[in-house]
Amino acid sequence: xxxxxxxxxxxxxxxLVLWDGTALTSPDAGAATLVVRDRRTLMRILWDPELxxxxxxxxxRVEVRGDLLGFLESSYVSWQDKPWRALGRAARFVGRxxxxxxxxxxxxxxHYDLGNDFYRLWLDDRLLYTxxxxxxxxxxxxxxxxxxxxxxxxxxxxxxxxxxxxAGCGWGALALHxxxxxxxxxxxxxxxxxxxxxxxxxxxxxxxxxxxxxxDADFRGIEGTADAFVSVGMLEHVGLANYAALGAVIDxxxxxVRGRGLLHFIxxxxxxxxxxWIRRRIFPxxxxxxxxxxxxxxxxxxxLSVLDVENLRRHYALTLDHWRRRFESAAGHVTAHFGxxxxxxxxxxxxxxxxxxxxxxxxxxxxxxxxxxDDAQPWTRASLYRERDEHAAL
Amino acid sequence: xxxxxxxxxxxxxxxLVLWDGTALTSPDAGAATLVVRDRRTLMRILWDPELxxxxxxxxxRVEVRGDLLGFLESSYVSWQDKPWRALGRAARFVGRxxxxxxxxxxxxxxHYDLGNDFYRLWLDDRLLYTxxxxxxxxxxxxxxxxxxxxxxxxxxxxxxxxxxxxAGCGWGALALHxxxxxxxxxxxxxxxxxxxxxxxxxxxxxxxxxxxxxxDADFRGIEGTADAFVSVGMLEHVGLANYAALGAVIDxxxxxVRGRGLLHFIxxxxxxxxxxWIRRRIFPxxxxxxxxxxxxxxxxxxxLSVLDVENLRRHYALTLDHWRRRFESAAGHVTAHFGxxxxxxxxxxxxxxxxxxxxxxxxxxxxxxxxxxDDAQPWTRASLYRERDEHAAL
Numbered sequence: 001x002x003x004x005x006x007x008x009x010x011x012x013x014x015x016l017v018l019w020d021g022t023a024l025t026s027p028d029a030g031a032a033t034l035v036v037r038d039r040r041t042l043m044r045i046l047w048d049p050e051l052x053x054x055x056x057x058x059x060x061r062v063e064v065r066g067d068l069l070g071f072l073e074s075s076y077v078s079w080q081d082k083p084w085r086a087l088g089r090a091a092r093f094v095g096r097x098x099x100x101x102x103x104x105x106x107x108x109x110x111h112y113d114l115g116n117d118f119y120r121l122w123l124d125d126r127l128l129y130t131x132x133x134x135x136x137x138x139x140x141x142x143x144x145x146x147x148x149x150x151x152x153x154x155x156x157x158x159x160x161x162x163x164x165x166x167a168g169c170g171w172g173a174l175a176l177h178x179x180x181x182x183x184x185x186x187x188x189x190x191x192x193x194x195x196x197x198x199x200x201x202x203x204x205x206x207x208x209x210x211x212x213x214x215x216d217a218d219f220r221g222i223e224g225t226a227d228a229f230v231s232v233g234m235l236e237h238v239g240l241a242n243y244a245a246l247g248a249v250i251d252x253x254x255x256x257v258r259g260r261g262l263l264h265f266i267x268x269x270x271x272x273x274x275x276x277w278i279r280r281r282i283f284p285x286x287x288x289x290x291x292x293x294x295x296x297x298x299x300x301x302x303x304l305s306v307l308d309v310e311n312l313r314r315h316y317a318l319t320l321d322h323w324r325r326r327f328e329s330a331a332g333h334v335t336a337h338f339g340x341x342x343x344x345x346x347x348x349x350x351x352x353x354x355x356x357x358x359x360x361x362x363x364x365x366x367x368x369x370x371x372x373x374d375d376a377q378p379w380t381r382a383s384l385y386r387e388r389d390e391h392a393a394l
Numbered sequence: 395x396x397x398x399x400x401x402x403x404x405x406x407x408x409x410l411v412l413w414d415g416t417a418l419t420s421p422d423a424g425a426a427t428l429v430v431r432d433r434r435t436l437m438r439i440l441w442d443p444e445l446x447x448x449x450x451x452x453x454x455r456v457e458v459r460g461d462l463l464g465f466l467e468s469s470y471v472s473w474q475d476k477p478w479r480a481l482g483r484a485a486r487f488v489g490r491x492x493x494x495x496x497x498x499x500x501x502x503x504x505h506y507d508l509g510n511d512f513y514r515l516w517l518d519d520r521l522l523y524t525x526x527x528x529x530x531x532x533x534x535x536x537x538x539x540x541x542x543x544x545x546x547x548x549x550x551x552x553x554x555x556x557x558x559x560x561a562g563c564g565w566g567a568l569a570l571h572x573x574x575x576x577x578x579x580x581x582x583x584x585x586x587x588x589x590x591x592x593x594x595x596x597x598x599x600x601x602x603x604x605x606x607x608x609x610d611a612d613f614r615g616i617e618g619t620a621d622a623f624v625s626v627g628m629l630e631h632v633g634l635a636n637y638a639a640l641g642a643v644i645d646x647x648x649x650x651v652r653g654r655g656l657l658h659f660i661x662x663x664x665x666x667x668x669x670x671w672i673r674r675r676i677f678p679x680x681x682x683x684x685x686x687x688x689x690x691x692x693x694x695x696x697x698l699s700v701l702d703v704e705n706l707r708r709h710y711a712l713t714l715d716h717w718r719r720r721f722e723s724a725a726g727h728v729t730a731h732f733g734x735x736x737x738x739x740x741x742x743x744x745x746x747x748x749x750x751x752x753x754x755x756x757x758x759x760x761x762x763x764x765x766x767x768d769d770a771q772p773w774t775r776a777s778l779y780r781e782r783d784e785h786a787a788l
Contacts, residue, residue, distance in 0.1 A: 077767075134773055269699045269766050291700050292690035305663045305757055306685050309703035314769060360766030363699060372663050372754030373471075375708060379528055382779040 013074045018042070032071035035063040054277030058345040068347070069324075072355035114338075116171070116198055121333065122326035127171040127198075130233035130264065131316040131364045141322040144315070149177040152230060154384045155262055155308065155368045157376070158182040162227040165189075165253055167219040167246075168234030172199025172212070179211040186212045189222060222249050229254055229261035235294065236266050236286050243289075243297035251302035260307070260370035260377075263298070266316070267291055267365045282349055291365055299369055307377055308368040313357050316364045320354035407468050412436070426465035429457040448671030452739040462741070463718075466749035508732075510565070510592055515727065516720035521565040521592075524627035524658065525710040525758045535716040538709070543571040546624060548778045549656055549702065549762045551770070552576040556621040559583075559647055561613040561640075562628030566593025566606070573605040580606045583616060616643050623648055623655035629688065630660050630680050637683075637691035645696035654701070654764035654771075657692070660710075661685055661759045676743055685759055693763055701771055702762040707751050710758045714748035 015033040016024045036042045041061040044052035056062040064071050119127055124145045132144035133151045152174065158164065160183030169175050169188035172195070178184050190196050196214045203209040215221065219231075219238070229250050238246055250261055266288045273279070274286055289297075295306055327334070327350055335343050356362040370377060409427040410418045430436045435455040438446035450456040458465050513521055518539045526538035527545045546568065552558065554577030563569050563582035566589070572578050584590050590608045597603040609615065613625075613632070623644050632640055644655055660682045667673070668680055683691075689700055721728070721744055729737050750756040764771060 135776075137773060269697065270694055290690065290694060292686040292694065295689070296684065296686035300664055300684060300686065303663060305705065305707075305754060306703060306759075307705045309700060310775065311699065311701045313699075314771070314773065358767070360699060360768075363766070365700075372757070373752070374754075377708070379531060379708065380779070381704070381775070382529075385774070385776040385779045 013078075014071055030070050030074055031067040033065040034071070035065060037061045037063070048276070050276040051280065054275075054281060054345075054348060057348050058281070058341055060340070060344065069351045069355055072352050073359050076355055076359040076361050116194065118334070118337075119171075121330040122323050126173040126177075128173050129170055131266075131312055132319040132322075133312065134315055134318055137318060141319070141326075144319070144322075145173070146177075149174050150181075151384065152232065152262055152264065152366070153178055153182050155366070156228045156230060156260060157378075158184050158228060160184070163187070163225075164228045164230060165222055165224070165226040167222065167229070167231040167249075168237075169195075169199065169214065170233070171195050172202055172214060174230070174232060175199070175212050175214070176202060176206060176208055179208045180206065184211075184228075187215060187222075187224065187226070188212065189215045189217050189219060191216065191218050219246055219249055222253055225253050225255065227255055227259060229259070230264075231262070232264040234265070235263055235298075236288055237283070239285055240287060240289065240293065240297065243294070244301050247298040247300075247302035247304070250298070251304065254371075257371060258374055258376055260368065260374070261304075263294065263365075263367045263369070265289070265294065265365055265367075267294065267363045269360070269363060278349070281345065288362060291363075291367070294365070294367065299367075303372060304369045305372040305374075306367060307370050308366075308381065310366045312364040312366060313360065313362070316362070317354055317357035320350060320357060324350040324354055407472075408465055424464050424468055425461040427459040428465070429459060431455045431457070442670070444670040445674065448669075448675060448742060451742050452675070452735055454734070454738065463745045463749055466746050467753050470749055470753035470755050510588060512728070512731075513565075515724040516717050520567040520571075522567050523564055525706055526713040526716075527706065528709055528712055531712060535713070535720075538713070539567070540571075543568050544575075545778065546626065546656055546658065546760070547572055547576050549760070550622045550624060550654060551772075552578050552622060554578070557581075557619075558622045558624060559616055559618070559620040561616065561623070561625040561643075562631075563589075563593065563608065564627070565589050566596055566608060568624070568626060569593070569606050569608070570596060570600060570602055573602050574600065578605075578622075581609060581616075581618065581620070582606065583609045583611050583613060585610065585612050613640055613643055616647055619647050619649065621649055621653060623653070624658075625656070626658040628659070629657055629692075630682055631677070633679055634681060634683065634687065634691065637688070638695050641692040641694075641696035641698070644692070645698065648765075651765060652768055652770055654762065654768070655698075656763070657688065657759075657761045659683070659688065659759055659761075661688065661757045663754070663757060672743075675739065682756060685757075685761070688759070688761065693761075697766060698763045699766040699768075700761060701764050702760075702775065704760045706758040706760060707754065707756070710756070711748055711751035714744060714751060718744040718748055 013026055013030045015026075015029045017033055017035045019036060019038050036045070036056075038061060041052070041056045045056060045062070053062065057064070116127070119129065123129060124132075124141045126142075126145060128145040128148070131148070132141060133148035134144045135147050139147065156164070158178060162184045164175075164178055164184050164186045166175050166186055166188040169190045172188060175186040175188040176199075179186050188199070190199070193216060196216055199214045200209070203212045203214070219234070235246075254261060268288050268290050271290055271293070274283075274288060279286060291309065299306060324347075327346060331343055331347075334346070353362075357364070407420055407424045409420075411427055411429045413430060413432050430439070430450075432455060435446070435450045439450060439456070447456065451458070510521070513523065517523060518526075518535045520536075520539060522539040522542070525542070526535060527542035528538045529541050533541065550558070552572060556578045558569075558572055558578050558580045560569050560580055560582040563584045566582060569580040569582040570593075573580050582593070584593070587610060590610055593608045594603070597606045597608070613628070629640075648655060662682050662684050665684055665687070668677075668682060673680065685703065693700060721740060725737055725741075728740070747756075751758070
C-alpha cells in the first residue's frame, strides 16, 4: 500500500504524513503536506476518494498543511493525466461551485438557512453569489460584480419600459440593478424565502417595489410574457431531465419575434457527474452540463438560436479567490458561530471550486440566445465594450 | 388538387399560374407569380418538393416571375409554421449555402472546375467564398471580407512568428492575409487544384511564398504542429461521421498548452438534413450541423474548451445579397458562357441561400476554442473591437 501511495505522491507533488509518523515525500513535492490521522481514513480515501476525502477533511481526520489551493490544483492537473487516477479522483470532490440556488426547496433552505449574515461576511456588498466579470484583473470584487450585471444587461439589450423575467434571483441584486439602471420592469423567481424577504426589503428601501416583483416559485411557476429572460447560476440546479421543461418555459414567456435571453452557468468541457462529496454535502442534485448539453436540451427544442457564447472561466477562479480570502479573514468569526467542522467544510468547498476553475476542470458559460430570424440584434458586439456612461439608459 | 393548392397558396402568399392559364391568387399574394408549365411538373413538386422544385426551376418547367427572393423567404416563413408544410417543403431545397469546399476530390472539382474567371465575376476581389463580416451594413463587400479576416485573426490572437494551420483555404486569401498582416507562417490545405494553383501564384507574386505553404490534401493529411488552427467554411463538407477525426487532427497539431483555434461554419438551430436538391445538384455530402453537434463531436473528444461563439447569420444574408446582385449584373456574360440552365441553377442557389439566412433557417457560427486551462486568453473580448490600426502586428 505504501508503494502505491508513493507512486501516487510522485504525481501529486505532495508530502504525505501518516498517523504513525511515516512520511513520504516526492522529489518535487509542493508546498503542502497531507496529514492522514488514521489507517481507516486512508483506506476509505483509497476506496472512495471523492466522498471520503471531503468528509475526512471536514472531520479533521485529514489535514492539509501549507498551500491548500496549490495542493488541490496540482491534484487536478495530475488527475487530468490519464494513466494516473486514484489520488486525482480524490480531488474530484471539488468539482462544484458555489451556486445561486434553485433545486428543491429543501436543498435550497439547507444551504441558505445559514442566514444572510454569514454570506455578508465574504460576498460583495450586494450579495452576488455567482461569477463576477473583471474588466481588469485589478478590479475590486464590488466593481466586478457591478460590471457583470452591466455585461449581462448589455447582452440582453435592455431598453427602458421593457420587461424581464429572471429565474433564480438570489438576493435580488441583478433584478434591482436592471430596474434601477436600465428602466425595465422585472419579475424575479426564487425559492429561498430568506433571500426573497431580503430582496423585497431592498426593493422597498430603494423605491423600486413598483417595478420589481419577487415571486416565491421555481422556474416551473413562471407566468406571463416578457421581452427578455435571464438566469444567472440556476441551470446547475435544474437537472438534465428538466432542461426541456425549462426551454419550454422560456419559449412560452418570451416575445415570439424580439424575445431574447441569457443563461449563465457552470459547465464542463466533458460530460461527467459532479463529485460525490459536493452532491451529498454541498449541493444535492447539482450538475454542470457541457455547452452542447445546454444548447441541445434547453434551446434547440424551444426553437431558440444561439447568438453569443462567452467563457468566463478565469473570472470565476478570480471571484472565488476574493471570496476565499474574505472567508479566511472572517474564519474566526465563522468558527465562533458555526464551529470548526463548518469552517473546514467551507474552506475546502471554496478552495476546491477555485482550483476547479483555475485548472479548467470547470468552465463558466454565458449563452445569449434569441429567435431564429430576429434582425434586431446589432451587427457587431462592439456596443458591449463601449464606455459605461454611453449605456446608461435612464 | 386545386383545392389543396388553394390552401397552400393562401399561406405562401404567391400567385400561381398553371399551364392551361388557370390562375390562383391568395388574398395577400406577394410580388411573385409561380408559373408551372405542365401537369407532370406540378405532380412531381407535390410528390417530392425538395428535389423537384429545384430541378423544375433549373429546367424552366417552373418559373418565378417577380420577386424571387421574397417568394423564397415567404415560403420559408410559411414552412416554419408547423401545420402547413407542403409548399414550404418545396422551398427547403435552398437549405444550403455557398461553401468553401472540401468533401471528396470529385465533389470539389465539380463545383470548382467552373474556373476562377466565373467566381471573379461576382465574388470580392480577393475571392473569398464564405460569409463576410460587416462592421457597418453599408460597408462594401471588399471591406467586409477584409474585416472578416481581421476578426478571425484577432480571435486567434495571432502574433508575429507564430504558426498557423488552415484547413480548407479556398483561393488562399486568409492564409496570405495572416502572413502579410500578422507576421505568421501558414500551412494551408485544400483539395481543389485550381484554387491551390491560384493561391500559390498569389503567394509568389506577393513574395509570401517563404511564409505560406499551400498543400494539396484534405484535413486528414494535416501534419506537424502549430500555435493556431483555423477553418473557414470547411466543416459543412466534413460529414458528421468524420467530426471526431477532425477533432483528433486539431488536438494533435495544436500546442498542448497555448494552442487555440477557430471553426467558422454554416449551422442550424435544429438537426435536419440539407435539402435534397442542394445535396444532389450543388454540394454532394454537405451538412450544416447544430452548434451542439459541432461542439460535442469535434471539440469535446479532443479536450478542447469553447471560449467564444458568435452567430453571424445576418452577415451571411448580406454577403449573399452582394453576391446575388453581382451575379445578376453578370448574368448575360454567364449565360453566354454556360447557358440558361446554369444561370437559373445559380440564381436559385444564391437567392435560396440568402432567404435561408434571412429567415433564420440557417445560421453562421464562429467558434473559438482553446485548451481547458489556458490563461493566455485576455480577460475580456474588448480587444476584438479596438481600432484596426492598434492591431497591426507588423
